[in-house]
Structure formats: C-alpha cells, structure tokens
Amino acid sequence: MSFDVPDDRGYMESHEWASDEGGTARVGISDFAQDELGDIVFVEFPDEGAEIAHDEQLGVVESIKAVSDLYSPVSGTVTATNDELLDAPELLNDDPYGEGWLVEVDLADESGLDELLSADEYRDQIE
Amino acid sequence: MALRTPPLGAAHEDRGAKTTEFGGWEMPVEFDSIRTEHESVREGVGKFDVSHMGEIVVSGPDADELMNRLTSNDVRTVDAGTAQYAAITDADGVILDDTMLYRLPESHSDEFLFVPNAGNDVAMEERWESHRDEWDLDATVENRTEEYAMIAVQGPDSADLVAEATGDDALAELPNFAATDATIAGSEGLLARTGYTGEDGFEVIFPSADAEAVWEAFDCQPCGLGARDTLRMEAGLLLAGQDFDSEENPRNPYEAGISFAVDTDTEFVGRDALAAVEESGPDERLVGFELDERAVPRHGYDIQNGDGETIGTVTSGTMAPTLGVPIGLGYVPADHADPGTEIGIVVRGEAKDAHITALPFYER
Numbered sequence: 001m002s003f004d005v006p007d008d009r010g011y012m013e014s015h016e017w018a019s020d021e022g023g024t025a026r027v028g029i030s031d032f033a034q035d036e037l038g039d040i041v042f043v044e045f046p047d048e049g050a051e052i053a054h055d056e057q058l059g060v061v062e063s064i065k066a067v068s069d070l071y072s073p074v075s076g077t078v079t080a081t082n083d084e085l086l087d088a089p090e091l092l093n094d095d096p097y098g099e100g101w102l103v104e105v106d107l108a109d110e111s112g113l114d115e116l117l118s119a120d121e122y123r124d125q126i127e
Numbered sequence: 128m129a130l131r132t133p134p135l136g137a138a139h140e141d142r143g144a145k146t147t148e149f150g151g152w153e154m155p156v157e158f159d160s161i162r163t164e165h166e167s168v169r170e171g172v173g174k175f176d177v178s179h180m181g182e183i184v185v186s187g188p189d190a191d192e193l194m195n196r197l198t199s200n201d202v203r204t205v206d207a208g209t210a211q212y213a214a215i216t217d218a219d220g221v222i223l224d225d226t227m228l229y230r231l232p233e234s235h236s237d238e239f240l241f242v243p244n245a246g247n248d249v250a251m252e253e254r255w256e257s258h259r260d261e262w263d264l265d266a267t268v269e270n271r272t273e274e275y276a277m278i279a280v281q282g283p284d285s286a287d288l289v290a291e292a293t294g295d296d297a298l299a300e301l302p303n304f305a306a307t308d309a310t311i312a313g314s315e316g317l318l319a320r321t322g323y324t325g326e327d328g329f330e331v332i333f334p335s336a337d338a339e340a341v342w343e344a345f346d347c348q349p350c351g352l353g354a355r356d357t358l359r360m361e362a363g364l365l366l367a368g369q370d371f372d373s374e375e376n377p378r379n380p381y382e383a384g385i386s387f388a389v390d391t392d393t394e395f396v397g398r399d400a401l402a403a404v405e406e407s408g409p410d411e412r413l414v415g416f417e418l419d420e421r422a423v424p425r426h427g428y429d430i431q432n433g434d435g436e437t438i439g440t441v442t443s444g445t446m447a448p449t450l451g452v453p454i455g456l457g458y459v460p461a462d463h464a465d466p467g468t469e470i471g472i473v474v475r476g477e478a479k480d481a482h483i484t485a486l487p488f489y490e491r
Binding site: 038039041042060062063064065067086 | 145156157160161162353421422423425446448475
C-alpha cells in the first residue's frame with residue numbers, strides 16, 4: 001500500500017505535517033497516520049491564541065479503536081482552528097492534507113519548518 | 128510466546144487485513160474500515176473469521192452431568208441440535224468464562240460442543256478433565272480448537288447467503304439457537320443460528336483444511352474484530368477479559384447482567400454462592416451509559432457520581448457507529464444503576480457528562 005506524501009510540506013516522525021503559508025503554517029496529520037488510526041471519531045486541539053511548541057503535545061485524535069496524541073511540528077501562536085472537524089472528524093480520514101487540517105500557527109521564528117523531515121525522508125520512514 | 132494463527136491467516140494477509148493480538152491469536156482487526164464493516168452487518172451482511180474461539184467436545188455416558196455441573200444453566204433442557212448460553216463460574220460464583228454450548232445433532236457420536244473464549248480453551252479443557260476425574264465421571268473431553276475454523280455470517284441478509292452457500296433453502300429457516308449439519312463448498316460442518324452482533328446471523332464450524340473454501344462461499348464484506356467489538360457493544364453483549372475477568376475484575380453473573388444464564392435449581396460449581404447473590408441482589412451492576420458531551424469512553428476510565436466522587440470503572444466504550452453517539456459499559460453501585468442517572472466519565476482528567484441508559488443500546 002502506498003500513501004500520499006505531498007512534497008510541499010514538512011513532516012514529523014510522529015506523522016504530523018506543517019506547510020509554509022508565508023509567516024504562518026498550517027498543521028495536520030499524514031495520510032499514513034489517518035490510515036493507521038482508521039475511522040477517526042474525535043479530535044481535540046488548542047484554542048485560538050494558545051502558544052504551542054515544536055514536538056510538544058498539540059492535542060488528541062481518537063479513532064474507533066485507538067487514542068493517539070498529536071505533537072506540534074512548529075512553535076508559535078495558534079491563529080485559527082478547523083472547527084469543522086468537531087462535527088465532522090471524518091474529514092481527517094477523507095482529506096488529511098486539505099479539509100482535514102487542524103490548526104494554523106503564527107510561527108515564532110523563521111526557521112520554524114527547517115527541522116522537519118522532507119517528503120522524501122518521511123517516505124523512507126513509512127516504507 | 129508465538130501467536131496462534133487462524134487457518135485463514137494467509138488469506139486475510141492477501142486481502143490486506145490489519146491484524147491485532149487477541150487472546151494469544153493474531154486476528155484480523157480491520158479489512159476496509161470498522162465503520163464500513165459495521166454498517167454492512169447492520170444493513171446487509173458481513174462475515175467474520177472467529178477461529179480464535181475454542182471448540183471443546185464432551186461425550187460419554189456422564190457428559191450431561193459433567194456439563195451441568197460446570198456451567199451455570201440447565202443443560203438438561205437443551206435438545207439435540209440446539210444451543211444454550213451459560214457462564215462458567217468458580218466456587219465463589221465468579222465468572223471464569225462465558226460460553227455457547229451445543230447439544231450436537233443426533234447424527235453425531237459426540238454429545239456436546241462448547242465454545243470457550245479466545246485463549247481459554249486449554250484452561251477449560253483442563254477444568255473439565257480435572258473435575259471429571261475428581262467426580263469420577265465417565266466422559267471424554269477433547270479440545271478441538273486447532274482442528275476447526277469458525278466463521279460468523281451476520282446481518283439481515285445472512286439467511287439468504289446461507290441458503291446460497293449451502294444450496295439448501297430450508298437452512299434459511301433454521302430457528303434461533305438451533306444447530307444442524309450443513310455442507311458448504313463440499314465440506315461437512317455445523318451451522319448454528321447464533322451470533323454476537325445484535326443482528327440475525329449464523330455461525331459455522333468447519334474443518335480447518337476447508338476454511339478457505341467455506342470463507343469464499345459467503346460472498347460478502349469481510350469484517351474484523353474491530354467491527355465485531357462495536358457491534359457487540361451496541362447490542363450490550365459482554366466481552367470476556369474486558370467486561371469481566373476472573374483476575375483483574377472478578378464479577379458474578381448477577382453483577383454482569385447475565386442472570387438469565389443462571390439456574391440455581393441445578394447443582395453446579397458456584398451455585399451456592401450465586402443463590403446467595405440472587406437472594407440479596409448484587410452490590411454492583413453492569414450498566415450501559417451514553418455521553419452527553421464530545422468524548423470517547425474507553426476501558427479503564429473512571430465513572431463519577433453527580434458529586435464528582437469515583438463510583439466505578441468503564442469496562443468497554445466506543446463511538447457507536449450505528450447510533451452516532453459515544454456509548455460504554457461499566458460497573459456502578461446498584462443504587463446508581465437506574466436508567467437516567469447522571470454520571471461523569473473521566474476522560475484525560477476531565478469529567479464528561481453522561482447518563483445511564485437501558486441495555487441493549489441497539490435492538491434490531
């Protein structure tokens with residue numbers, strides 16, 4: 001089975017991604033992660049305004065069969081949350097890189113995305 | 128310790144199933160998605176490989192007495208070709224396992240077959256043998272778990288599929304809890320109208336060597352243990368080792384809500400202790416509950432009363448696919464067990480509002 005790993009973003013070993021939106025970053029989970037979890041039924045993430053830090057807990061995602069912690073790929077301030085996920089957590093399964101995004105973050109510093117795995121490096125990890 | 132694999136293990140791998148360890152077996156947990164599989168069973172039909180369930184055959188002149196003294200129900204009322212649900216209890220009335228037992232059709236030389244839960248087959252075989260010897264009974268006990276594959280075909284369309292797979296329309300009319308001989312894909316086995324999903328359905332037991340042909344004879348959605356778990360929870364059915372566990376969470380049948388499977392007019396191990404509980408009523412009861420807030424209850428979470436005091440523990444929980452709400456099972460004091468009672472379920476340190484509901488959550 002092969003999983004979608006878009007080249008235009010960086011990845012965490014723990015299967016979150018962040019995309020550079022010019023000063024802010026959008027954060028979500030990978031196609032591999034959503035497939036491993038199975039049917040996602042619940043998601044919890046910080047409120048707008050919250051400070052989050054790279055590799056620290058960002059929230060929780062629950063599928064029918066498992067609970068999984070989410071880790072933040074970036075450091076900064078949450079500027080937007082995808083509240084549609086509260087009523088439709090299945091968007092995380094259906095469109096993990098698009099409509100299933102979790103939060104947007106105002107990056108604390110420019111180097112924010114540099115320490116993430118590239119798409120190629122992440123592909124090697126999940127193969 | 129190496130995991131036991133069902134005869135269909137390679138076929139499941141080819142089909143791309145994800146697997147999980149359960150009761151010492153490596154079993155498929157998900158073929159496509161738990162939700163898809165769950166819905167197939169509620170709305171159409173699905174098939175499950177349940178070869179992790181044990182099969183123990185008991186025969187001989189004293190087979191009736193041995194079965195009756197080791198199970199909580201009255202096997203004398205079980206006709207040939209029918210099934211009965213029972214608990215297997217210790218002298219204190221604690222449930223060691225729950226089981227479906229069959230008095231085999233008259234065409235069989237053996238008298239009984241009973242189905243212990245995954246991983247309990249060897250312990251139950253030993254229990255039966257040691258009590259037979261202690262009581263000096265004339266009966267043979269054979270653990271045939273490795274010789275058989277067991278497949279469950281469940282859902283409103285299961286009878287049509289059984290008629291198709293057997294080429295015998297009459298089998299679609301098999302009564303609930305009846306068991307009969309059947310031929311599927313040229314293989315001879317046992318077909319029973321039983322299940323664990325809250326739907327109409329059948330379970331078939333066939334020689335391991337023919338497992339793949341019998342599995343293929345049922346042309347429907349393959350389902351894993353994930354959907355089996357969500358289906359049984361909606362139906363309010365217990366899972367051994369989770370909703371009761373003789374070591375981690377010892378419970379008697381009155382606490383666990385299966386007193387219908389106890390007949391204290393028969394003599395069995397645990398009978399006296401259970402007669403006392405029947406008289407006094409259990410101190411705690413298994414209840415169903417529904418969350419009123421967004422959260423998913425899980426095994427081991429605390430249950431609180433309205434004052435925030437811990438009064439019990441969740442034994443099973445999920446987001447119910449058919450009902451669309453978070454549901455769970457757990458034990459609370461008997462005076463907190465009435466439907467409508469407001470409780471809290473502690474999820475990651477925070478109590479979420481919930482209320483006790485009547486079981487089952489779902490009834491076809």
